[in-house]
Amino acid sequence: MVYGYYYKTINKGPILLDDTCPSCGSKGTLRMDVICKVSHWMYIPCWPSDKQPILECSVCQGKYKTSALPHLHPKDHELLKRTSYRFYHFAGLILLLLFAGFFTYLVISGEKEKIEKIHKEIETLDEGLVINYKLPDKQKTSMYVDSVRGDSVWVRENKMATTGQVMRINTSENYSDEPTLYLKEELHKLANEERIINIYITAAYVRKQVEQENENENIQD
Template sequence: MIFFGSRASRIKDGQINNVTCPNCENQTSMTYSIFGKYAHIYWIPAFPIGRENVVECNSCKRTFKLNELSEPIKQKFNREKEDAKTPIWYFSGIGIIAFLIALISYNSMQSDKENAIYIKEPAIGDVYSIKGSAFGYYSTMKVTEVTQDSVFTIISDYEVGKKSGVNEVDKSEYYTDQIEHLSKEQLISMYESETIYDIDRD
């Protein structure tokens, strides 16, 4: 379950001086507070969603929303609020998401670079994640011997329906005794066609 919602925090307090209160009609000052509102996911601020302003007469203690005040008071308030900046931490969630996307993209590019090297230079113990030709199953194939032109492998007897679960079938007791012989050209062709889509090398 994803927990999300909105919250607010006070970002500025101040005084508006020499104004006439619409309620008590005294020449007085007013205290204002500016609250920033933000959306959150799992209580981590994601992005700002607006502001709320509260103004209180220092004489009669009546509170007002901005649209309840006279134009002169609004103008003074608008000058006061110009330096009320939205806190950077309101964007924490966006920053975290952007960082994770960048990290995933970087790791994916690094993995692709390594795979491109490993497929051309196979080594004993390499484990290939493979996609079956039918029914969308996934399994693993392990390199047992490498010669100048050939690669010898054994294939796991078990299959899974999702790429994310393929590590579950990479267990020594699951591999068949039947050895598959492949030329290095065949191996590269399987990689280029994405039949082999990942390579794990210890």
């Protein structure tokens, strides 16, 4: 049984010395307790409910509602009122809340880390990089970085947009011939709005890096 419920005594009340068990007839063997229903998941108590006073006989082990001995009223209700649920019967619920909290924390910190990374990448943007981003209408598109001078980033925008994979529309003929100017500030704003999906390296970018390294080596020689 993965989930279900059981009953648990949460308060042991007084022994009723003057009363007789309605089943076996023993005198002074009844005790007035409070029980409750505990809902469990994999036997981890999750949620208690339905607390009620009950009579238990120590001889025949019988259990009876207090209404079996009407003169016990209102004592039974007083006992019920005094008895609160046990905190450990909420264990499953508390665990679930902790787990949900921890999971939310992981998701948020993961998102934060991703945005931080994109901010850093914007600062080191260079020719040949491609920025995949979301349009205000949730469609995705990309822009190819043509050149970077200080805070000015010249890009060629993709004329197509898609709700599917951006890779599919990332072909050279889709990119505009006219460059568009973006300020790094605008790109940082896009990043904060969680609209930049990723910034990735193209073959052209790698080629340029290799060329630059070779040049540097030549200078050193």
